[in-house]
Amino acid sequence: MRPMPHDHSDHPHALLPPDPALRVKALETILTRKGLIDPAALDELIDTYENRIGPKNGARVVARAWADPMFRAALLEDATRVVADLGFYGRQGEHMVVVENTPQQHNMVVCTLCSCYPWPLLGIPPGWYKSDAYRARAVREPRKVLADFGVTLPEGTSVRVWDSTAEVRYLVLPMRPEGTDGLSEDALADLVTRDSMIGTDIPKVPS
Amino acid sequence: MNDCVTIGVPEPVFAEPWHAQVFALTVHLNETGRFAWGEWAERFSTTLKRHGLSRELDGGDDYFHAWLETLEAFLDEDGGALKDEVSPIKDAWEKAYLTTPHGAPVALDG
Known part of the structure; x- marks a missing residue:
């Protein structure tokens, strides 16, 4: 045949x-x-x-910010310089801004333009970040989107959505989970998920 | 969102080899100074909007189709790779694949 x-x-x-x-x-x-x-x-x-860049880079930065107040202050002040000093790859001339979650405010990142994303810290964005559904709904109904991701915030916590552009790319600095005193930076980094740095997740609580 | 948000499932960085190729090609052209990234993002956003008018984009294959279309139009406009040049080379690659025995490396003549 x-x-x-x-x-x-x-x-x-x-x-x-x-x-x-x-x-x-x-x-x-x-x-x-x-x-x-x-x-x-x-x-x-x-x-x-x-193979070489991805959310592990971002998780290392977040863990260090949790462990080192001076580093955290520098990161919030000028993330572009801190990320460059760490030697993370990034040549699109992007300006990086880190926004910190607090009990009062939860931050979430979207790119309504296309899919601008902090590549040096998170790598290539996941499919859902690039979807029309997320790009449209994140701004319009962020709490419902968070609920789809299984995240429910306390009543008193407001949600602020940051719209990334080709020039400014945001990274969320999540809140350090309770019960993590004494953990090493490596152990802390393991708790940081990619989505928690986009704002659609919260870091894992150590088991 | 249920059909577009998959939580907790590891995803490959690029779902298809050509997604990686067109991504790298664009980043390389930006890095060599052929265009500014802001200029690229603006054009890409326009393509995404146009594609999104007729259907909801899922951020997967359709995203990279829009990406490729944007790059082709950009290179046609700036003379880097004119449409008239692309078509015969694409046909030549197709012919090369169809005439190369399975397992042998595929290459263009000349």
């Missing part, structure tokens, strides 16, 4: 990538031939975003 063209067990030819993948390859080929891009730099970028 003649093999089916796309029978995975017996390809007569290389598997044809989907149409958008071929369009991207075409752009890369043209730009490389014109000397406008360096293909090795693309591989390096992908490796960086897939």
